[in-house]
Amino acid sequence: MDHATAFAAVPETVREFGFFIDGTWRDTAGRDTLLRSSPGYGRDVSRVTLCTRADLDEAVAAARAAFKRRVWSGIGGAERAAVLLRVARAIRARVEELAFWETLETGKPISQSRAEINDAAGHFEYCAGQAQSLSGETFNNHGDDMFGVVTREPVGVVGLINPWNFPFIVLAERLPYILASGNSVVVKPSEMTSATTLMCADILKESGLPDGVYNVVTGTGPEVGQAIAEHRDIDMVSFTGSTRTGEAVLKASAANFKKASLELGGKNPQIVFADADLEDAADGVAFGLCFNAGQCCVSGSRLVVEESVAERFKALVVEKLSKVKLGDCLDPETQLGAIVSEQHCDKILGYVDLGRQEGADVVCGGERVSVSGGRFVAPTLLAGVRNDMRVAREEIFGPVLCLMTFRTVEEALEIANDSPYGLAASIWTKDIDKALRVMRGVQAGRTWVNTTIAGGPGQPLGGFKQSGIGREGGRMGVEEYTEVKSVHIAIGKRTPWVK
Numbered sequence: 001m002d003h004a005t006a007f008a009a010v011p012e013t014v015r016e017f018g019f020f021i022d023g024t025w026r027d028t029a030g031r032d033t034l035l036r037s038s039p040g041y042g043r044d045v046s047r048v049t050l051c052t053r054a055d056l057d058e059a060v061a062a063a064r065a066a067f068k069r070r071v072w073s074g075i076g077g078a079e080r081a082a083v084l085l086r087v088a089r090a091i092r093a094r095v096e097e098l099a100f101w102e103t104l105e106t107g108k109p110i111s112q113s114r115a116e117i118n119d120a121a122g123h124f125e126y127c128a129g130q131a132q133s134l135s136g137e138t139f140n141n142h143g144d145d146m147f148g149v150v151t152r153e154p155v156g157v158v159g160l161i162n163p164w165n166f167p168f169i170v171l172a173e174r175l176p177y178i179l180a181s182g183n184s185v186v187v188k189p190s191e192m193t194s195a196t197t198l199m200c201a202d203i204l205k206e207s208g209l210p211d212g213v214y215n216v217v218t219g220t221g222p223e224v225g226q227a228i229a230e231h232r233d234i235d236m237v238s239f240t241g242s243t244r245t246g247e248a249v250l251k252a253s254a255a256n257f258k259k260a261s262l263e264l265g266g267k268n269p270q271i272v273f274a275d276a277d278l279e280d281a282a283d284g285v286a287f288g289l290c291f292n293a294g295q296c297c298v299s300g301s302r303l304v305v306e307e308s309v310a311e312r313f314k315a316l317v318v319e320k321l322s323k324v325k326l327g328d329c330l331d332p333e334t335q336l337g338a339i340v341s342e343q344h345c346d347k348i349l350g351y352v353d354l355g356r357q358e359g360a361d362v363v364c365g366g367e368r369v370s371v372s373g374g375r376f377v378a379p380t381l382l383a384g385v386r387n388d389m390r391v392a393r394e395e396i397f398g399p400v401l402c403l404m405t406f407r408t409v410e411e412a413l414e415i416a417n418d419s420p421y422g423l424a425a426s427i428w429t430k431d432i433d434k435a436l437r438v439m440r441g442v443q444a445g446r447t448w449v450n451t452t453i454a455g456g457p458g459q460p461l462g463g464f465k466q467s468g469i470g471r472e473g474g475r476m477g478v479e480e481y482t483e484v485k486s487v488h489i490a491i492g493k494r495t496p497w498v499k
Contacts, residue, residue, distance in 0.1 A: 007100035008330065010038065015046045015101075017194060019055065019218050020201040022062035023211025026055075034191050039107030039338035040329035042373035046105060048194045051219040053227045056186070059215040060233050063157045063184035066212030073154050073182040081128035084176055086207035088124035091117060094203070101195040102168055103329050107338030107374065108292050110330050119456075120172030123473075126457040127176035130478045134181060147489045152482040154182035155259060156235035159228035161221075161249070162197065163241045164190035164340055165295045170240050171197055173461070177477040178238075179213070186215045186234070188225055192340065194218045221245065232256045236481065239263075240297075242395070243421070243466045250469075261470030261480055263297065263462060265395045266423030269416040270300040270452065271438060274309045276428035280450065282316035285401070288426065288452040290324050290379055293337045294399035295344075297467075298424040300452055302392060303381075304415050307405040314383060314403060318364050321379040328372050338374040339398065345375050348398030355382045355391040355402070365399070387418050395421070409434060413441045422464025426452040445471075 014035065018027045032050040037043060067073050072080070091098065099113035106113075139148030158178050162170050167189055178185050189197035197216055204214045217224055225245075229237050229252035236259035239249045243265040253260045270288060272281045288300030305313050326336040339345040345368065352366045365380030377399055385392050385402040392402045406412040416425060425444035429435050435449045445463040448454060455461075460471040470480055 007096045010041050010043055010104065010330075011045060014044050015195070017046060017048045017198050017218070019049050019051055020198060020214075020216040021055070021059045022066075022215065023205060025201075036105055036192060038104045038374070039340050040103070040372060040374040042375070046101075046195050048191060048198075048218045050191065051217045051224055053223065055219075056217050056224055056227050056231065059186045059217045060157060060231055062212040063186050063215055064233055066210060067154075067156055067184045069212075071210040072179070072184065072213045077132040077134060077180075080131040080180060080182070083208045084124045084128040084131060084179065087176075087203055087209075088121040088128070090203045090207055091121040091124065094199075095121075098168060098196050098199060100330075101199065102193075103337075105193040105195050106165065106167065106292075107329055107340060109334040109337045111332050111334070112292065112337070116166065116169040120169050123172040123457045124176045127180040127478065130177070130475060131180035134478055134482075142488070145491050147491060149487040149489065151485045151487065152181070152479065153485055155481050155483050156183060157233065158183050158185045158481060159231065159234040159237045160185055160187045161225050161228055161237065161239045161241070162187065162189050164193045165292055165297075167193040168196040168200070171200065173457075173472050173477070174238055175200075175214075177472065178481045179209070180478050181481045183481050184213045184215075186217060186228065188217055188219065188228055191218060191220050225249070226252060229253050230255045234258060236260065238470075238472070246468065261462075261472060262468040263472065264423070264466060264468040265421055266297045266299070266463065266467050267302055267393065267395055267419050267421045268298055268300050268424040268426070268444065269302040269304045269419075269442070270426045271412050271416055271428065271442070272303070272305045272309075272313060273412075273429040273431070273434060274306040275430050275434075277430065277450070278309065278313055278316055281428040282313060282320050284426065284428065284450075284452045285317055286320035286324060286379070289321075289399055289401045290336045291453055293339060293377065294348075295340060295397050296453070298446060298453055299397075300424075300426055301396060301401060302416075302419075303401050303403045304412055305403065305405055306412070307407050310403070310405045314363065314381070317381060317401075321364055321381065324379055326369060326371060326376055326378070329374070336376065336379065336399065338376050342375065344397070345377060348377050348396060348400060351391055351394070351396045351398070351400060352380055352382070355385070355389070355400075358389045358391060360385045360389065360391060360402070363403075387415050393419065409438065413438060417441075417443045420466045423467035424448075424463075
């Protein structure tokens with residue numbers, strides 16, 4: 001079987017995974033396991049270990065020992081950079097394998113998985129540069145008797161809790177930044193989509209990362225995730241997921257006042273003005289809705305359109321959505337993937353029914369589609385939505401779009417900002433003054449103008465309000481995982497206080 005054929009079809013046997021501590025693989029050894037059925041095919045593809053708190057304690061101890069030995073925290077930025085670059089090359093060399101397993105476990109289209117794996121390699125390449133440029137400050141303004149220095153030091157042991165919807169790219173938006181600044185890490189991927197995070201362990205080890213610096217403990221959120229947030233020997237926790245769970249993580253992290261970085265939920269507006277390129281905007285709205293089947297924290301799920309073009313724009317969006325290719329997740333032409341679980345599928349369709357009850361019109365979609373034995377939801381547009389409806393305020397996390405209208409710039413901003421969330425927003429207009437005005441006024445940590453869900457590793461990401469705290473990515477993403485130390489150095493003989 002050649003390389004291409006090996007990753008072209010659902011495997012006949014289930015792949016078994018242990019967990020990874022201190023540079024070695026650990027067997028399941030009598031622990032409970034979770035069998036993962038592929039959302040796109042309805043067939044079992046992987047089995048992961050459900051680790052215990054004792055396993056987490058062992059992983060944290062290994063990470064702490066590695067940090068104290070300074071095998072990573074104590075080496076130079078150029079040495080860290082060399083390892084991160086080797087990791088990037090190894091990821092690119094294994095892109096087909098990693099993308100294949102990402103698609104099997106998440107249900108996203110293979111084309112999206114490939115793009116995400118390649119983007120992940122880009123984060124490691126970017127952080128190789130950051131590892132060498134991380135610096136502090138000097139203060140030569142204290143006079144002849146004093147010199148000031150500000151240093152940035154690795155925070156220590158980081159607990160990283162990642163979601164099921166973007167296992168590898170979310171890992172890459174955090175892990176290389178954690179490593180660039182010299183920390184050790186214990187990762188808990190979602191129990192539903194653990195494969196690529198575990199596969200990354202071999203890549204890191206083969207690339208020269210010292211044992212104990214990267215550890216993976218698989219398991220459930222209530223068992224392992226909660227234990228990470230509470231653990232007194234973890235110095236910082238990074239969590240990506242729902243706002244409700246993020247609140248619990250933040251409360252638990254107070255056990256030892258650990259630092260926390262949280263990227264949480266969103267109910268993100270797509271603001272479309274009459275002077276926009278409506279064809280481009282409709283295409284962007286369709287992409288923003290269907291990307292990862294709407295199971296995306298920055299999904300553009302609220303469509304806020306200027307009233308004078310609302311009907312025309314609604315027709316353009318419906319036309320775009322009718323052409324979205326839904327089907328076999330391993331087909332490169334497929335654009336809309338599967339829904340992660342039966343429970344989540346029911347939740348999405350329940351919101352569609354709720355929208356009807358609240359008075360919204362289902363313009364298109366709103367039903368389940370069966371393809372290749374998997375579970376899919378057709379892209380759905382709800383019109384006649386008011387911003388006080390639950391479907392407009394709560395995160396549906398599926399391909400369901402809520403249409404509202406406005407007449408003025410002020411009203412557009414009022415609707416966009418009338419939300420407990422502030423994660424992302426997209427603005428569509430060809431008027432640069434208007435674009436800048438709305439960009440400044442919208443409450444969103446990531447804002448796009450005439451595009452959506454775009455960008456690279458150089459800029460930070462994070463949210464306002466209940467969409468999180470802290471920033472990942474970019475230079476700020478490296479600094480997020482450091483502690484700042486302010487040093488004052490006396491020069492010469494001290495002037496006596498006691499005479």
